[in-house]
Amino acid sequence: MKSWQKHLGLVLPLLVVAGVVLWPIITDNVSARESAFTILKAIALASSLNILLGYTGYVSFGHIVFYGFGGYVGLYFVNDHGWSIWAGMLAGGIASGILAFLLGKAILRLRGAYFALATIGINEAMKAFANNFDLFGGPIGMVLNFSVYKAYGGAAEALKMTFYIMAGLTFAALLISHFVRSSKFGLGLLAIRENEDAAEVMGVIAPNAKTWAYVLSAIIPGMVGVLFFFKNGHVEPPVAFPLHSSIELLVMVMLGGQGTVLGPILGAFAYQGMRGYLVTSDFFKDIQLSVSGVVLLLIVLFIPAGAIGWLRHRIPVLRRVLA
Amino acid sequence: MQQITLLLTSLPDGILLGFVYGVAAMGLTLIWGVMNVINLAHGPIIALGMFGTFFLFIRLGINPYLGLVPIAIAGLLLGVVIYFTAVHRVINAPHLSSLLATFSVNMIIIGLATAALTTSPYNVDFSLGGFKLGSATILGTRLVAALIAILVTGALYLFLYRTRPGKFIRAVTNNRAAAELMGVPSTRILALSFGLGTMLAAVSGALIATFFPFNILSGGGYELKSFVIGVLGGLGNPIGALIGGLILGVLEGIIPTFMETSWVPVIEFGLFVVILLVRPKGLFGAKK
Amino acid sequence: MTVLLSVQGVTKRFGGLQALTKVTFDLPEGQILGLIGPNGAGKTTLFNAINGVYPPEEGHIIFRGQEVTRAKTYTMARMGLARTHQIVQPLNELTVLENVMVGACFGQENHSLSNAYGIAEEVLEFVGLGIRSEQLAASLNVAQKKRLEMARALASRPKLLLLDEVLAGLNSSEIGNMVETVKKIRERGITIIMIEHVMKAVMNVSDRILVLDYGQQIAEGTPEEISQNEKVIEAYLGDPKLAEKLLKEE
Numbered sequence A: 001m002k003s004w005q006k007h008l009g010l011v012l013p014l015l016v017v018a019g020v021v022l023w024p025i026i027t028d029n030v031s032a033r034e035s036a037f038t039i040l041k042a043i044a045l046a047s048s049l050n051i052l053l054g055y056t057g058y059v060s061f062g063h064i065v066f067y068g069f070g071g072y073v074g075l076y077f078v079n080d081h082g083w084s085i086w087a088g089m090l091a092g093g094i095a096s097g098i099l100a101f102l103l104g105k106a107i108l109r110l111r112g113a114y115f116a117l118a119t120i121g122i123n124e125a126m127k128a129f130a131n132n133f134d135l136f137g138g139p140i141g142m143v144l145n146f147s148v149y150k151a152y153g154g155a156a157e158a159l160k161m162t163f164y165i166m167a168g169l170t171f172a173a174l175l176i177s178h179f180v181r182s183s184k185f186g187l188g189l190l191a192i193r194e195n196e197d198a199a200e201v202m203g204v205i206a207p208n209a210k211t212w213a214y215v216l217s218a219i220i221p222g223m224v225g226v227l228f229f230f231k232n233g234h235v236e237p238p239v240a241f242p243l244h245s246s247i248e249l250l251v252m253v254m255l256g257g258q259g260t261v262l263g264p265i266l267g268a269f270a271y272q273g274m275r276g277y278l279v280t281s282d283f284f285k286d287i288q289l290s291v292s293g294v295v296l297l298l299i300v301l302f303i304p305a306g307a308i309g310w311l312r313h314r315i316p317v318l319r320r321v322l323a
Numbered sequence B: 001m002q003q004i005t006l007l008l009t010s011l012p013d014g015i016l017l018g019f020v021y022g023v024a025a026m027g028l029t030l031i032w033g034v035m036n037v038i039n040l041a042h043g044p045i046i047a048l049g050m051f052g053t054f055f056l057f058i059r060l061g062i063n064p065y066l067g068l069v070p071i072a073i074a075g076l077l078l079g080v081v082i083y084f085t086a087v088h089r090v091i092n093a094p095h096l097s098s099l100l101a102t103f104s105v106n107m108i109i110i111g112l113a114t115a116a117l118t119t120s121p122y123n124v125d126f127s128l129g130g131f132k133l134g135s136a137t138i139l140g141t142r143l144v145a146a147l148i149a150i151l152v153t154g155a156l157y158l159f160l161y162r163t164r165p166g167k168f169i170r171a172v173t174n175n176r177a178a179a180e181l182m183g184v185p186s187t188r189i190l191a192l193s194f195g196l197g198t199m200l201a202a203v204s205g206a207l208i209a210t211f212f213p214f215n216i217l218s219g220g221g222y223e224l225k226s227f228v229i230g231v232l233g234g235l236g237n238p239i240g241a242l243i244g245g246l247i248l249g250v251l252e253g254i255i256p257t258f259m260e261t262s263w264v265p266v267i268e269f270g271l272f273v274v275i276l277l278v279r280p281k282g283l284f285g286a287k288k
Numbered sequence C: 001m002t003v004l005l006s007v008q009g010v011t012k013r014f015g016g017l018q019a020l021t022k023v024t025f026d027l028p029e030g031q032i033l034g035l036i037g038p039n040g041a042g043k044t045t046l047f048n049a050i051n052g053v054y055p056p057e058e059g060h061i062i063f064r065g066q067e068v069t070r071a072k073t074y075t076m077a078r079m080g081l082a083r084t085h086q087i088v089q090p091l092n093e094l095t096v097l098e099n100v101m102v103g104a105c106f107g108q109e110n111h112s113l114s115n116a117y118g119i120a121e122e123v124l125e126f127v128g129l130g131i132r133s134e135q136l137a138a139s140l141n142v143a144q145k146k147r148l149e150m151a152r153a154l155a156s157r158p159k160l161l162l163l164d165e166v167l168a169g170l171n172s173s174e175i176g177n178m179v180e181t182v183k184k185i186r187e188r189g190i191t192i193i194m195i196e197h198v199m200k201a202v203m204n205v206s207d208r209i210l211v212l213d214y215g216q217q218i219a220e221g222t223p224e225e226i227s228q229n230e231k232v233i234e235a236y237l238g239d240p241k242l243a244e245k246l247l248k249e250e
């Protein structure tokens, strides 16, 4: 394959994300910036999850644990030890990576629904643990000392900055997603997804490959957690480890199409867009959760490969572009 | 000394609650065993059972235990409906599909119920008094609920082992393809099993409503407990679930005597993950 | 002649079932060993023991001079062992080309993605799947899937190739093609063990033959010796006449 062709699949994802980043900048609108932040966050998290779910075929129902855990660790250093947001994010990313490595060694032996259940258990155990862990403020959590924002030119400037950092993290997530997908390592993951035993017979060292996939899928969420809690100014256990957000991420990946680079991006975009519409619509706002549920059900039942997967199957020519 | 008193106070309560947890878990694990589906709508159905008791008792004045009958029937029917709308098409699909399908039912129920009932707490003001047992006070409602839980387990056992549909269910659990070859109407059996699973969830919810205040989200916690119990007792083994429930109840009774109650979930979920890793067939199942 | 694979007293049980009993043989480099025996004799299980799917309870397996009795399947693959599966195991949602690239990337030569691409194209041409390379593996028919199994194994450039009933279920012209392919593989100097039911083919291409029955190794020898061995005829076919007939057919 020509090397430029290999990277053709990166074009659309980059364009979509660039569009989301530019929209509030061009309109110079704070509420647009907030919406864009939410969408970028969803894209970064869903693309990360996709490395494990879409490429490797392991259904993590508790992926948000890396967001919560990394976020807690990073915010702790920022708040209690005066670290910069950059160092805090690095710490959060590393902490989540290490957690994924250790967990991966243990639970990636489980297959199918057993793995999914274990990830739920870990998320709940971690939430309960944070509730009891005094260093992280127990049930009250941590409230960021407002003076921390001063170093960044005050709260308003700091908020603006978090948007650009979020944009950077999203691009990073997207690049990781793409380079994993188009690498030899990624081919090994896809083989594991399709048939783990056969992949091992062909020489794929599945235990290692899965663990590294898990680690890669955990780092960006850890950093996003730090950034988000920094922006929010506080964190507490239910905010850090919401099981339903884990599942929303699965929905986004599924909606767009698992195992593709573009799928989770479009899925995140569409899901957040739909939610945004539903919660503001007079007619739907009270039952927005139910409407989302119906949409999810229809997707699962009728287009389980997601939008991108569906297109790829229908129109094979598109495979290169819709990588 | 003080600890022992504390233990004697909290242990009986834990045990009685454990039986009721067991019923909820039995529903989850029955469905898992028969069709390899983890029902993520389990929690909201437990919560609907709670509301069942509330409306039958508070609005219509029906005794909560008598109310179990219509609640059970409604739970069964609801399960059959859920099976045909959400589960049947994905029964052979990868796990992600069935997990998300049942989760979408979870969202639908919670969304509608939140709109109709809000999330403020409801309380069933029903009491059977209580009596002293040493330093512990045993509440009548808990004792009766535990007895009912035992009865329900017995009935389930009889149903599975003594009736024709029950035997069919066990055959499908064992090997669906073989059961189909032998003429078992597998679709109907799957739907029935799903219905029984949700019926058990609704019944457990109806009983729990006589102990604690609740809202539509309250089922979530019991759903998670059901996972833990199901894994303790062996996923797919409904009778093991009662024992798993007891173990959980005992743990919840014992742990507070030597550490703060808030550590209970840490230990529960930690245990859950460890058991999944070392004995995925449950404490009593054959290893591997 | 150097011994590539040495199987020494290998025993494997499944619960109460004795699937392999003290199987012992040496395989010199460059030879083709035919492995025959009735259904359920333990042939596939022997492959599974050699490549690490089911480590044996007793005995030793030595490959390229190293003890590999309890080695994982991926370790064996990286040491230069490749196999096909009797029940084909395509990576369904990957293309035919990608399937074969997996073999090249993770086999003993550990190729980069771009080298693997070249190797995969060449191997697909060799097994006659060149025009299918962009198709999803799921869309192939059974004969093509068997070729895909073969291509994946070859792409890893193995020292030892285990072929599990690659001819089963193929029609006679497909069998002819596959036999030609196997011969060409041998010309490349790859050592092969092949499990086969099509007698003529296996007698034709094998240097030696090993016969299993109920997990017991009942005979080993050249094709001529085996075709005249009473025990083999007895166990394998029950009817001595049938043996001759089978040898002549096609």
Ligand SMILES: Nc1ncnc2c1ncn2[C@@H]1O[C@H](COP(=O)(O)OP(=O)(O)O)[C@@H](O)[C@H]1O
Binding pocket: C014, C017, C019, C037, C038, C039, C040, C041, C042, C043, C044, C045, C046
């Ligand atoms: N994973 C397994 N579990 C239990 N029994 C098995 C397993 N694999 C094979 N067997 C049994 O071992 C015996 C040998 O099987 P196999 O090696 O597949 O035979 P062959 O390939 O010679 O036809 C058969 O009786 C088969 O049922």
Ligand SMILES: [Mg+2]
Binding pocket: C043, C044, C045, C086
């Ligand atoms: Mg065989």
